[in-house]
Each structure stands twice: as C-alpha cells, then as structure tokens.
Amino acid sequence: MKHWTKRLIVTTVAVGLLQTATAFAANVNMDLFYGGKHHAYNAKEISIMIDGQKFVDPNLPVVSIDGRTMLPMRGICQKLGGQVTWNEAARQVYVVTDTHTVVFEIGNTKGYTNGKEFTMDVAPMIINDRTVLPVRALAQALDINLKWDDAARTVYIGEMAQNNNTNQDEEHKPKPENIQPNTPPQAQTQTATINNIKMPASRLDTQEFAINTVGSFTKYQQVVMEDNKIVLDVYGAANGVAENMTNTNSPFVAAIRTGEHKADDGTTYTRIVFDLTGKKEYTIQENIDKTQISIKFTQVTVKDVTAVNNGNVDSVIIRTDGKSGAKVTTSQNPNKVVVDMPMVLAEGIQEQINASGLRYVNSVKTSWVDGTTFRVSVEAEGTAIMTWKEENDKLTIFVEKSTLSHMYYDNNTNTLRLEKVRDMDVNRIQHNDAYLEKYYELVLPGDYKDIYGYGALNVDTAKVKSLQVSQKGNQTVIRFNQNMINAYTVRDAGAFYEITAKNPKEVYNRVLLLDAGHGAKDPGTSGNGLIEKNVALTMALKVEQYLKANSDIKVYMTRNTDVYPDNPSRAKTANEISDFMVSIHMNSGPASANGTETLYAPHSNEVPGKLTSIQAAQVLQGYVHTAVSSSDRGLKERTDILILNSTKVPAILIEVCFLTNAGDALKISNPAIQDQIAKAIGDGIIQVMNNYTLR
Secondary structure, rough: OOHHHHHHHEEOOHHHHHHHHHHHOOOEEEEEEEOOEEEEEEOOOOOEOOEEEEEEEEOOOOOOEEOOOEHHHHHHHHHHHOEEEEOOOOOOEEOOOOEEEEEEEEEOOEEEEOEEEEOOOOOEEEEEEEEEHHHHHHHHHOOOOOOEEOOEEEEOOOOHHHOOOOOOOOOOOOOOOOOOOOOOOOOOOOEEEEEEEEEEOOOOOOOOOEEEEOOOOOOOEEEEOOEEEEEEEEEOEEEEEOEEEOOOOOEEEEEEEEEHHHEEOOOEEEEEEEEEEOOOEEEEEEEOOOEEEEEEOOOOOEEEEEEEEOOOOEEEEEEEEEOOOOEEEEOOOOEEEEEEOOOOOOOOOOOOOOOOOOOOOOEEEEEEEEEOEEEEEEEEEOOOOOEEEOOOEEEEEEEOOOOOOEEEOOOOOOOEEOOOOOOOOHHOOOOOOOOHHHHEEEEEOOOOOHHHHHEEOOOOOOOEEEEEEEEEEOOEEEEEEEEOOOOOEEEEEEOEEEEEEOOHHHHHOOOEEEOOEEOOOOOOOOOOEEEEHHHHHHHHHHHHHHHHHHHOOOEEEOEEEEEEEEHHHHHHHHHHOOOOEEEEEEEOOOOOOOOOOEEEOOOOOOOOOOOHHHHHHHHHHHHHHHHHHHOOOEEEOOOOOOOHHOOOOEEEEEEEEEEHHHHHHHHHHHHHHHHHHHHHHHHHHHHHHHOOOOO
C-alpha cells in the first residue's frame, strides 16, 4: 500500500453549482438493516475515487447515516492494500498494511493504530451484515490523504485528494454529510472533585449515603435502575475516593464502586455504582450548590404475615408497604424457605403464624436476626415443592405436594432407583450435562408421569443437592442439582432402573479440564484493541470443539461465557474430576516482546511413569509455538501461580502470544489462525493424554 501523508481537506461549493453537479446523479434506494431495525434508504449516490479510479463495492454502496458518510470497510481497505480480519468474539475488525495495524470495535468510538488509542466521533457499525466506517475515521486511522467533494458527492482517496484543491471554500460551514476537520471536541470545564462518600454510622442508623464534592459538579444522571444496583454518573467531577468500598455499614448496600471516565465530548465524569442486596425503596436528591447528592433508603413496614390453603397449594403471604429488600434462601434438610428483610418495621406480628389449615406446610415462624433483620421461616414436608414470587409489595411462598412415587434415592451410593412398573429402553435416555449451571438432566423416552409423578426430592449428599422430576412435552425429565460435577450411568437392574452419580474419572478413561483464563470482572491483559479474557475464551471454545470432534477425551470447561470462577475453585475442580488441566492465556509486555511460552509447576505427588506437568508443558509448547509461527520462549517454572501450585493433577498454563505486540495481535485476531492454534493445542493434548499414563 502507498503511504500517503495525512491531509484531511474539507471542501464545499456554492449551492448553484451543487444543484447543477448533482442533477444527474443516480439515486440509491434500498433497505438497510442496522441497530436491530430496518430503515428505508433513498438518497443520491455517493462515489469513491481511489487514485483516480472509481471504486464500487459489490456488497454495499456508500451511505449517509445521520449526516455521516459511512464507507464499506473491507473492500476499500483491501483496495488500498490492507489485510482485513474479523474477530467475532470481540466484535473487532483488524486492518493491517505495511505501516499500520488498526483495530476497530463495533459500537465503540475508541480505536487503536499501532497500539495507540484514538477517538472517533461516530463508532463503526454493521449495516446489512457489512462493517461500515465513518470517512474521517478511515483517514485518521490509516494516515491517508482524503477529501470530500460535496458538489460531486464524491470521496477522493489518494493522489487526487492531494492534488485537486480547486473550488474549495474552507470557511463555508459544511453540510451534514461533509467530513468535519479532525479537531478535538470541546470539553466542559471540570469544576469539582468527589472527595467523600458519607455512609451510615452503623447498620442500625438511618440508611442514608451522601456523595460530597469540593466545588460544584455540572449535573448527575441515574443511568441504571435495577433491583440490584444504583448507577449514577456525576458530570464535571473528578474521582477522589477509593474505587472499591465494601465496609458500607448497611444491610442494603453491599459495596460501592467508583471510576473516572471521559464522555465523547471530553467531559470528565465519575460513575458511582451502589451494589444492593435486594429490592428497596429509596430517594435521590442533590443540594442547591451541587456539592452533594444524597441517597436515602426508605424504612418499609411489614403489614402482616398470613398462611392460607387453596386446594392443592399452601400460600404464605408477606405484605409490606414498599420494596422490602427481601433475600430468599432455601435449605434441604429440613425442607425450608427463609425470607430475610433488613431494616424493616414489623410490630405486632406473632412469632408463630397460624398454619392449622395448611396441607403441606409444617410451620411458619418469624424472628429477628441481630436485631435488624426480620426473618420469616417456612418449613414443609420433605418432598414438597416450594416456590416464591414477589410483586406489588407482596412476597408469596407457594407450597405444593410432590407426587413422586415408585422411586427412592440411596444416599450411600448416590443412586436413584426407579421401580420397573413399565419397560423402558435405557439406551434411548437422553443426557444433558449442564455442569456449568450445576445440573444434569436425563430425559426418559416417554411420559412416565402416571408412574413416577412429579416434584422435588431433597438429597443433600456430597455429590447431589436435590433432584426434580418434571415434564417436557410428552417426556419425563429428571434433573439432578449438583454439589459437584458428576457423570451418570444408567442400567437395567432387573426390578429397577438405576441412575448413579459418579466421579467422571469412574466413567471416562481420559478427563481434561480446559480453562479459559480470567473472565467477567477480571479482564486480564489487553493490547492492540484485544482483551485477554475474550481471546482466551474464543480459543478455549475452539479447542473444546476440536477435541470433541477428533478424540474420545471427556472435556470439561471452567467457563464457556464471560463469568469469573475464582482460581481456587478452578484448581479444586481440576483435583476433583480431571486427569489433566490446561489453562489458556495471552501475554503482555513491551511492544517488541512476542512469542509463545508455557508455564508449569512441579507437584509433590509426581511419580516416575506417570504424566508430569513439565512433560505436558514440553509437548504443548512444541505444538503451539509452531502453529503460531512465533518465537519459542520455552518453558517457565512458576510456583507462584495458584492454578499451578494448588493442583494435584498435571497442570500447565499456555501463554499463546503477546496482545501488546502488533504482529502477535494480528495473528490471534485472525479466525483462520485461531483455528490453526486450536488444532495445535488439541493435537498436543491428544498426544499427552494418549501416550502418557494418567492414573
């Protein structure tokens, strides 16, 4: 690609010339789909000239959206000699030329050129499944010479944009479609600093929080209104308090989080998030001087607690005069629902609620916890189904009879035995292993409701918390709610069908725990527009799919979405169920640092003849660095990393590449190269687990 000196020129001509020049231009009349909606588009054609030649994208023409000229990105960048790749997981586009590596993210006004951040006034978007980019953003990102000719409705890129400077009136105010000069937005003046968030003196004190500033802020906005949080943006105010506060002296606010940001126009604002423990009434008010914002939680009164029977359902009803902030928990032995309401008034309510007319509820009791929290406890029969609903200042607990029959659970062997009242082909039972959601379902081949009934059974063993029998269409479903990851075997035992929860290593010959590093609140490192938690997840999912298609290794994941399992739980899971753990990460460092390395830690229980962590690291390092075509940074012994030093099974951590290196970032953002790396990791795992003794 030619390297043009950036020279952004704004040109307009007189209205008369505009009318003459555009009188014979063709119209573009088509349906555009973006933002989740269809939009009828009818406007005069906009042309693109690259080095004097007209460029026509066969997939999408240039369009004008909200006064901005939006260019189809891939075709133009390829015409200019750039390589374009798309990262679906991160929703990012990468453009690489001889001199530039540029990262754009759909819907984000922040981009990166050679690792340096820049800001666009309009974010890239997807129209008709094609990525489009504002004209000015393309010029800004690639440092190319570009000009908009309003009269001819033409975008000039390259030599004509540099040389054709006639009929320009730079003082004339551009029309909406014109390219604006690349001047920074005018920020509002910062006038205040948040220096204190005053909290209640104790959990018994009036529940009021005060955000105080030195100087007057411009305004505040409540940007999120949810049951579990309050989010305020305070404009014209810098952040002068801690980013995380957990000692709130409040039964309503679990934590307060703060962060300083810049709005698109450059204005400084501080976002303050109150993480709530549940629904609660509150008011927000600012003072006249705009130096304080107060949030006051209303004290709610519990009007009454009643219990009634309505045929086959018992109901326990708690009425209040506002949102109570109730927290509902369950216990399995005994079968109980507990409702806790902090900082409410509850006078004149009996400790023992009359339950004489109820069919399935054994008792309804009230009490105070620590003198601040009003508690309602509902205890029912061991197999009763208990659910609840909160609406219109009323929380209702529903208790129904379980109809389970012809079955029993053996706690010693974790086996559910179903009496063989009717024949069943156990080979046709469908298995749904939702281990990350902590349940496992078996779908029986038919409707067995008339035999086994429906309802819940509390088990509460180390493996299984409870099980529930229900109907999906004309099939009976048995769901095991798990305390740990299990595998399930089903067999015809003569008079019974036996379903047994077992450790996966009792069922499968080779068990792998595949870990996508970081997640959710822990983003990991970042660079060149990439975030480690996203890239690691993309790669882990690809490795999982490859192994499922090309091996008989049983693969479990620590996560398959953007959540954060803490590192102790990752190590605990590896020790409980797996033969081998592989954790996928991305590296960071100086811009020049690049390549692949694999980390390991020796384990005290390693014995000759069985797989060790260093052996696994040696195999995987060889496969991965070859696939990435990167520098071989070798093996690193790291006894300080928890998932390596707390595991008892062989475990390694692969640092695939450096996100902070433009070349590495380009590779890992390319789906085709991602597939190559996933295959290499998968082949390395297969090599290790097929050729070394695991147990």
